[in-house]
Each structure stands twice: as structure tokens, then as C-alpha cells.
Amino acid sequence: MESNTNSPDELRDLLKKVRRLEIKARGLSNQLFAGQYHAAFKGRGMSFAEVRNYQYGDDVRFIDWNVTARFNEPFVKVFEEERELSVMLMLDVSASSGFGAHHRSLRELAAEIAAIVGFSAVQNNDKIGAVFYSSKVEQFIPPRKGRSHFLRILRDFLACVPEHSGTRTGLAMEYLGRVLRKRSTVFCLSDFIEPSFSDALKIASRKHDLLLMRISDPLLCQLPDAGLIRLKDPESGDSFWLDTHKKSVRLHWQDTWQHQQKKLKLAAQRYGVDLAEFRSDADVSRPLNQLFKSRGIRR
Numbered sequence: 001m002e003s004n005t006n007s008p009d010e011l012r013d014l015l016k017k018v019r020r021l022e023i024k025a026r027g028l029s030n031q032l033f034a035g036q037y038h039a040a041f042k043g044r045g046m047s048f049a050e051v052r053n054y055q056y057g058d059d060v061r062f063i064d065w066n067v068t069a070r071f072n073e074p075f076v077k078v079f080e081e082e083r084e085l086s087v088m089l090m091l092d093v094s095a096s097s098g099f100g101a102h103h104r105s106l107r108e109l110a111a112e113i114a115a116i117v118g119f120s121a122v123q124n125n126d127k128i129g130a131v132f133y134s135s136k137v138e139q140f141i142p143p144r145k146g147r148s149h150f151l152r153i154l155r156d157f158l159a160c161v162p163e164h165s166g167t168r169t170g171l172a173m174e175y176l177g178r179v180l181r182k183r184s185t186v187f188c189l190s191d192f193i194e195p196s197f198s199d200a201l202k203i204a205s206r207k208h209d210l211l212l213m214r215i216s217d218p219l220l221c222q223l224p225d226a227g228l229i230r231l232k233d234p235e236s237g238d239s240f241w242l243d244t245h246k247k248s249v250r251l252h253w254q255d256t257w258q259h260q261q262k263k264l265k266l267a268a269q270r271y272g273v274d275l276a277e278f279r280s281d282a283d284v285s286r287p288l289n290q291l292f293k294s295r296g297i298r299r
Contacts, residue, residue, distance in 0.1 A: 170197030
């Protein structure tokens with residue numbers, strides 16, 4: 001992975017961006033998500049605490065047969081919620097993450113969402129790590145606690161210049177499956193404009209508490225009637241002309257986007273994975289608030 005922070009001026013600008021993100025994200029996190037974060041994500045795992053005598057109504061699946069045989073009376077295992085959480089941010093740094101027609105880029109949108117989630121984790125004394133990926137894993141930052149550690153994640157994400165331009169979310173999920181032994185809460189942020197990664201999603205959702213956060217720009221969803229325009233695919237480098245004055249062209253573009261969206265939604269539903277939608281021209285607090293609330297209610 002290369003860095004675009006070679007000059008002092010660029011470094012100062014980057015640190016200013018990170019500081020602005022911290023101020024905004026910490027404010028939103030304190031106002032909207034402090035209590036909801038705990039309800040939505042804490043206690044997802046269970047760890048062994050002790051054994052005790054069997055009581056009427058206990059689940060027979062938790063009988064400890066070794067202890068029962070030793071004392072000649074039934075004992076059951078008691079479990080407690082794991083209070084410490086490991087949060088992982090899967091962040092798409094492919095060439096398309098720099099896209100932004102009229103508003104902030106997709107990378108900037110992802111950074112704001114990641115900042116809110118990250119500072120919520122920091123405030124709850126949870127570990128947080130990250131993996132930056134394109135069509136390969138560009139950088140892995142192991143989970144650790146603390147504000148300074150998370151600020152490093154934000155800085156590296158904004159500065160990341162990927163070696164590869166494509167997107168392979170499934171490959172990044174497979175990588176996390178190998179390097180993360182403990183069950184973690186994984187936030188995956190991408191536009192997900194790529195071939196299906198359903199198999200990797202299925203496996204990852206069994207091992208981790210996985211959330212897909214789709215980020216998009218209005219131009220990705222719907223073309224304006226702007227006449228003849230030249231578009232370039234940032235990942236392949238291919239360019240082409242589109243006559244957006246033709247209604248059929250605009251409808252085909254919109255149908256293609258909706259088809260991709262539907263496929264992702266169906267895959268998420270099939271494997272019990274939460275999916276939230278974010279747009280670069282809209283505030284991020286509302287979909288985040290809805291996501292946190294819905295998870296808290298389901299628990």
C-alpha cells in the first residue's frame with residue numbers, strides 16, 4: 001500500500017480532516033448512539049462462567065456430564081455474556097471509492113460512518129480494528145483499544161492509495177475468517193458494485209456478527225437528462241459515451257442499479273445479515289439510528 005501523505009502540507013490537511021471527523025462523529029455518537037450501541041451489539045457472545053446444581057427448568061443441553069458423574073447428581077454449565085466487544089471495519093478502498101459526482105466522495109462518506117461507529121466503540125472500551133481492501137487486502141490493522149489507535153485507522157483509511165483498483169469483498173471476508181479467531185462485530189462498507197460474493201457472505205455470517213453498509217452516490221442510482229456524456233469506469237479504466245437524453249438509456253441504468261441492489265438485499269436476508277443504505281447527498285445519522293434501534297429491539 002502506498003501513502004499520499006509525503007509532504008508536510010498534505011499531512012497537515014489530512015490531520016485536519018481526521019480532527020473534523022472526530023469532532024462531528026463524537027458529537028453524533030454521544031447524542032444518538034451511546035445507549036443504543038450497547039443494546040445493539042453488546043453481549044452477542046457467551047462465555048463459560050461456572051457450574052451449579054441442576055434446577056427445574058434448566059436446559060438439559062447444558063448439563064455437565066463429567067461433574068454430574070463425579071458427584072452423582074446433576075450439574076449444569078452457566079454462561080454469561082461477553083462484555084468486551086471486538087469491532088472490525090471492512091473498508092473498500094478500490095478506485096470506485098473516490099467517486100463523487102456533486103457531493104462528498106464515497107470514501108469520505110465511508111469515513112464519516114466509520115468514525116461514528118469507531119468512536120462509539122472507543123467510548124464503550126471495545127477493541128476496534130480494520131481491513132482495507134480492493135481486489136486484494138491492502139492493509140490489516142489488528143483490533144486494539146483506545147482513541148489514538150482509532151485515529152490511526154481513520155488517518156490510514158483517508159490516506160490509503162491502493163495497489164489494485166478492483167473490488168473483491170468476498171476475498172476480504174475470507175481473509176478476516178483466517179485472521180480473526182474470536183467472534184467479532186464486522187461492519188463492511190462498500191458500494192458493492194461487483195460480482196456476487198454470496199458464498200463468502202454465508203461463511204462470514206456464521207462466524208461473525210456481520211453488517212453490510214452500502215454507500216452510494218445519486219448518479220450511481222439514476223442518470224440525469226444531461227444529453228451526451230462520457231463516463232469512465234474507475235476500476236477497469238474503460239470509458240464510454242451515453243446519450244442520457246434517451247429515456248431508455250436512463251431506465252436501463254436505473255434498472256441495472258436496482259437489480260444489483262435487490263441481489264444484495266436477498267443475499268443479506270438469506271444469511272440473516274443486516275443491510276443499511278447510505279447516500280452521499282444525505283445525512284448518515286438517520287440510517288444508523290434505524291439500524292441500531294432495530295438491532296436493539298430484536299435482542
